[in-house]
Amino acid sequence: xxxxxxxxxxxxxxxxxxxxxxxxxxxxxxxxxxxxxxxxxxxxxxxxxxxxxxxxxxxxxxxxxxxxxxxxxxxxxxxxxxxxxxxxxxxxxxxxxxxxxxxxxxxxxxxxxxxxxxxxxxxxxxxxxxxxxxxxxxxxxxxxxxxxxxxxxxxxxxxxxxxxxxxxxxxxxxxxxxxxxxxxxxxxxxxxxxxxxxxxxxxxxxxxxxxxxxxxxxxxxxxxxxxxxxxxxxxxxxxxxxxxxxxxxxxx
Amino acid sequence: xxxxxxxxxxxxxxxxxxxxxxxxxxxxxxxxxxxxxxxxxxxxxxxxxxxxxxxxxxxxxxxxxxxxxxxxxxxxxxxxxxxxxxxxxxxxxxxxxxxxxxxxxxxxxxxxxxxxxxxxxxxxxxxxxxxxxxxxxxxxxxxxxxxxxxxxxxxxxxxxxxxxxxxxxxxxxxxxxxxxxxxxxxxxxxxxxxxxxxxxxxxxxxxxxxxxxxxxxxxxxxxxxxxxxxxxxxxxxxxxxxxxxxxxxxxxxxxxxxxxxxxxx
Numbered sequence: 001x002x003x004x005x006x007x008x009x010x011x012x013x014x015x016x017x018x019x020x021x022x023x024x025x026x027x028x029x030x031x032x033x034x035x036x037x038x039x040x041x042x043x044x045x046x047x048x049x050x051x052x053x054x055x056x057x058x059x060x061x062x063x064x065x066x067x068x069x070x071x072x073x074x075x076x077x078x079x080x081x082x083x084x085x086x087x088x089x090x091x092x093x094x095x096x097x098x099x100x101x102x103x104x105x106x107x108x109x110x111x112x113x114x115x116x117x118x119x120x121x122x123x124x125x126x127x128x129x130x131x132x133x134x135x136x137x138x139x140x141x142x143x144x145x146x147x148x149x150x151x152x153x154x155x156x157x158x159x160x161x162x163x164x165x166x167x168x169x170x171x172x173x174x175x176x177x178x179x180x181x182x183x184x185x186x187x188x189x190x191x192x193x194x195x196x197x198x199x200x201x202x203x204x205x206x207x208x209x210x211x212x213x214x215x216x217x218x219x220x221x222x223x224x225x226x227x228x229x230x231x232x233x234x235x236x237x238x239x240x241x242x243x244x245x246x247x248x249x250x251x252x
Numbered sequence: 253x254x255x256x257x258x259x260x261x262x263x264x265x266x267x268x269x270x271x272x273x274x275x276x277x278x279x280x281x282x283x284x285x286x287x288x289x290x291x292x293x294x295x296x297x298x299x300x301x302x303x304x305x306x307x308x309x310x311x312x313x314x315x316x317x318x319x320x321x322x323x324x325x326x327x328x329x330x331x332x333x334x335x336x337x338x339x340x341x342x343x344x345x346x347x348x349x350x351x352x353x354x355x356x357x358x359x360x361x362x363x364x365x366x367x368x369x370x371x372x373x374x375x376x377x378x379x380x381x382x383x384x385x386x387x388x389x390x391x392x393x394x395x396x397x398x399x400x401x402x403x404x405x406x407x408x409x410x411x412x413x414x415x416x417x418x419x420x421x422x423x424x425x426x427x428x429x430x431x432x433x434x435x436x437x438x439x440x441x442x443x444x445x446x447x448x449x450x451x452x453x454x455x456x457x458x459x460x461x462x463x464x465x466x467x468x469x470x471x472x473x474x475x476x477x478x479x480x481x482x483x484x485x486x487x488x489x490x491x492x493x494x495x496x497x498x499x500x501x502x503x504x505x506x507x508x509x510x511x512x513x514x515x516x517x
Binding site: 117140142145146149150162165166169170173174177178179181193202203206 | 465474475476477480481484485488489493494497498500501502504505
């Protein structure tokens with residue numbers, strides 16, 4: 001099987017992007033795949049929290065690789081065992097440094113975006129990955145554009161509001177110009193007043209792009225999700241089922 | 253009769269207030285007997301009557317009271333039960349100041365007559381008791397029947413509107429708002445009509461809210477400002493970085509697909 005790069009993107013922050021990425025990663029690993037998940041949101045990293053990676057155990061972060069301090073494979077943390085002993089595949093987490101100094105340095109100096117490209121491919125090779133999930137920085141900065149350009153699949157998350165509609169239309173257009181082979185939308189945090197099937201149809205029509213899932217806004221979900229990987233704790237929840245459907249589309 | 257030398261003026265009075273005839277001679281006695289009166293034979297009663305020897309004793313003790321004795325004469329050869337009421341006339345004076353008396357005031361009657369009042373009263377009482385029992389029994393039956401009827405009416409009166417409201421609630425849960433509970437229940441002026449009104453009000457509110465939500469779903473319009481979008485896209489794509497990125501991405505993809513082709517060959 002060819003390995004594939006999957007970028008998870010949203011135009012704005014707070015769409016539940018990191019959460020969806022972590023849950024998708026877990027479901028794909030449960031399906032027996034070797035998955036790498038890389039946090040390119042260097043300015044505001046967060047996905048390591050969901051995977052329960054302790055900051056003290058973070059030996060090398062993506063920043064170290066970008067400054068040329070280490071090899072990319074040294075930044076990969078195998079978090080499979082800490083997730084669930086019964087996962088058939090593997091989960092490797094490449095976190096971004098959460099140290100304030102590292103973050104401001106990235107914002108001040110920037111980094112060689114080309115290194116990211118090499119890093120992605122090296123990781124796939126070194127860890128023999130089936131899927132590399134990229135948790136991107138919101139908006140369309142250079143490293144995000146690179147992630148999108150390199151992606152085989154682009155998953156765009158949007159909330160049903162006017163700002164996201166406009167931003168998503170820009171992302172979809174840019175991704176098309178970058179010849180991204182496959183794109184899918186995930187509508188997240190849909191208020192209960194809307195009909196999911198109706199929203200799916202409308203969004204698909206507006207962007208001429210398939211909607212992989214419409215996830216309802218639920219306080220219960222929000223509360224539970226902060227405690228770790230939702231799909232592991234609630235395997236029979238409708239949210240988990242929706243995530244599995246998205247994963248099935250990605251792996252198809 | 254009165255048998256007393258000094259208190260001879262004491263006389264008996266019958267139920268009509270007339271003095272009782274007391275025979276004083278044998279002729280009078282026989283004559284009284286012929287008219288159906290059975291006078292007390294003072295001679296007999298006095299102190300020696302074999303039927304009532306106790307009376308003499310009672311007189312000596314100065315007692316008053318009543319007793320029964322058997323009277324026999326030509327008219328009643330088999331004897332008849334007579335009742336006798338007696339009251340000793342006490343001496344009270346002189347050397348005779350003892351409890352003992354000197355003769356009696358007595359009254360006699362057939363024992364059956366003597367008991368008549370009690371018998372009649374007894375019969376009356378048992379008839380009254382019987383009657384009271386019947387009335388009580390009838391009351392219990394009537395009250396029980398009333399209670400059962402009232403309970404049945406009440407249950408029907410309460411159960412039916414509850415069933416009606418339940419049916420409408422089920423219809424509402426299926427999204428059918430057409431049924432009006434107040435007309436279904438009919439005209440009443442109790443808590444049920446209040447409940448029906450409140451229920452109707454709630455249904456109307458729920459229906460209105462649902463209509464509003466449906467409208468909102470329809471109002472989910474995805475408006476994309478195409479001019480703004482074109483501008484935003486151009487800002488990104490019309491840079492050297494983007495152009496080179498696009499070219500590199502194309503090269504990479506071609507390389508990937510070449511790798512794919514090699515593998516499949």
